[in-house]
Amino acid sequence: MEVNSQDIINTLKKKIALYEHLGIQSVNIEPHRVSFKVSLAKNTNHKGTAFGGSIYAVAVLASYAMVLTGLKARGIPTEDIVIAKGDIQYIEPVETDFEVVCEFPDTRSEHDFYEELRAAGKVRGALHSYILAEGGSRKASLKGVFVVKC
Numbered sequence: 001m002e003v004n005s006q007d008i009i010n011t012l013k014k015k016i017a018l019y020e021h022l023g024i025q026s027v028n029i030e031p032h033r034v035s036f037k038v039s040l041a042k043n044t045n046h047k048g049t050a051f052g053g054s055i056y057a058v059a060v061l062a063s064y065a066m067v068l069t070g071l072k073a074r075g076i077p078t079e080d081i082v083i084a085k086g087d088i089q090y091i092e093p094v095e096t097d098f099e100v101v102c103e104f105p106d107t108r109s110e111h112d113f114y115e116e117l118r119a120a121g122k123v124r125g126a127l128h129s130y131i132l133a134e135g136g137s138r139k140a141s142l143k144g145v146f147v148v149k150c
Contacts, residue, residue, distance in 0.1 A: 001072065
């Protein structure tokens with residue numbers, strides 16, 4: 001099923017109040033990969049680099065958006081998505097506008113994630129999000145465990 005990116009963005013704006021405050025400038029949304037361009041100016045800390053909480057928030061939000069898109073693409077009627085565990089590694093300070101990218105660890109885990117959800121009505125699975133500086137260097141990574149219920 002074709003998913004309209006603007007519908008996903010509208011859902012994020014409506015259901016996740018923080019979305020409007022994170023300085024997300026552009027979005028690429030697909031069922032298997034989501035990326036956001038994010039403004040440093042909206043997320044700075046006292047050192048002029050990206051605030052750790054903002055980095056974590058956009059990484060989780062990208063994961064949420066990807067699962068939501070995957071659900072809609074497969075016609076699974078739920079938006080009951082939560083993060084159960086998030087392990088973030090801050091590699092280097094983020095000193096520019098940045099990109100967050102979310103993907104499943106591999107294509108098999110994507111397929112299994114949605115198949116288990118259909119079969120059991122609940123799934124718990126891993127997603128990875130990466131914070132990339134301009135030029136593509138990795139600045140942080142989040143390994144998140146998300147739970148979805150039908």
